[in-house]
Amino acid sequence: MKVAILSDIHGNLPALQTVTAHIEAWRPDEVIVNGDIVNRGPKPVECWAWVQGRRRDAGWRITRGNHEDYVVRHGSVVPDAEHVGIRAKINMSSLWTFNQFGGSVADLAALPDVVRLYGDNGRELRITHASMRGNQDCIWPAQHDVCPTSSDDAIRQQIGDPPPALFVTSHIHFANRRRVDDTLIVNSGSAGCHCYSDPRATYVQATFRNGEWEAEIIRLPYDMAQMEQDYYDSGFLQEGGAASYLIFQEWKTALPILPQWRAHYEGEVLAGRMELETAVFEFLTSVGLRAGK
Numbered sequence: 704m705k706v707a708i709l710s711d712i713h714g715n716l717p718a719l720q721t722v723t724a725h726i727e728a729w730r731p732d733e734v735i736v737n738g739d740i741v742n743r744g745p746k747p748v749e750c751w752a753w754v755q756g757r758r759r760d761a762g763w764r765i766t767r768g769n770h771e772d773y774v775v776r777h778g779s780v781v782p783d784a785e786h787v788g789i790r791a792k793i794n795m796s797s798l799w800t801f802n803q804f805g806g807s808v809a810d811l812a813a814l815p816d817v818v819r820l821y822g823d824n825g826r827e828l829r830i831t832h833a834s835m836r837g838n839q840d841c842i843w844p845a846q847h848d849v850c851p852t853s854s855d856d857a858i859r860q861q862i863g864d865p866p867p868a869l870f871v872t873s874h875i876h877f878a879n880r881r882r883v884d885d886t887l888i889v890n891s892g893s894a895g896c897h898c899y900s901d902p903r904a905t906y907v908q909a910t911f912r913n914g915e916w917e918a919e920i921i922r923l924p925y926d927m928a929q930m931e932q933d934y935y936d937s938g939f940l941q942e943g944g945a946a947s948y949l950i951f952q953e954w955k956t957a958l959p960i961l962p963q964w965r966a967h968y969e970g971e972v973l974a975g976r977m978e979l980e981t982a983v984f985e986f987l988t989s990v991g992l993r994a995g996k
């Protein structure tokens with residue numbers, strides 16, 4: 704059995720098209736889109752229509768990421784804490800995405816959290832956006848000089864009980880693999896916006912062979928110039944609030960721009976000591992980037 708897992712498309716249509724072509728040439732038995740199809744990027748509706756079409760015609764399955772949740776919550780009668788006051792201003796890009804859908808997000812809200820597949824001996828492949836504790840519960844690599852790390856003990860709590868043979872997680876936009884006890888843990892990285900490493904799109908090829916699951920990370924160059932043009936043409940940067948420039952630069956540089964901004968500036972903005980626009984401009988200038996082209 705061959706299973707392709709892609710994730711974290713984030714409205715990046717050129718990358719999604721490239722990854723899809725590679726997957727379809729591999730001819731897998733199952734394709735799982737592991738959440739975060741929408742938000743943070745310029746083509747959320749087009750990317751959603753793309754994966755929905757393959758769900759209908761080719762049996763692709765889709766799990767729900769935290770960015771589907773962010774967008775869906777704009778349709779709630781009672782907004783949560785992320786959607787009022789200054790936080791709403793910081794998170795305005797998810798409102799932009801919600802508006803691109805014309806508020807029709809029922810399909811996003813109905814997505815499941817987990818997909819489970821089994822080899823003929825019962826060995827399980829478990830796929831979820833972040834961890835079994837929730838779709839924002841990061842599983843980090845064992846070692847890295849920039850991004851955070853997770854201990855084996857932490858991961859034993861995150862992969863669920865009983866532990867599967869292969870656990871595929873996503874969410875952190877950094878493709879990597881490690882082993883904890885008898886479980887191989889593979890992060891699918893991001894089809895749309897990488898972080899902490901090179902900017903190529905990634906997905907996972909999982910294969911059940913000789914009684915066991917194996918997994919390989921595939922890295923693909925795609926048309927980044929088209930994606931950059933899509934950002935300029937879509938209205939995302941003009942209408943998504945000042946933080947949309949942080950999102951754009953994180954995509955363009957494949958560096959952890961948002962975590963760095965949060966660490967140094969978000970507290971000042973939330974406390975009312977700094978305007979959001981000033982905090983974004985000052986941070987981008989300090990790291991040699993610009994708010995715009």
Ligand SMILES: [Mn+2]
Binds near residue numbers: 739768874875
């Ligand atoms: Mn995510």
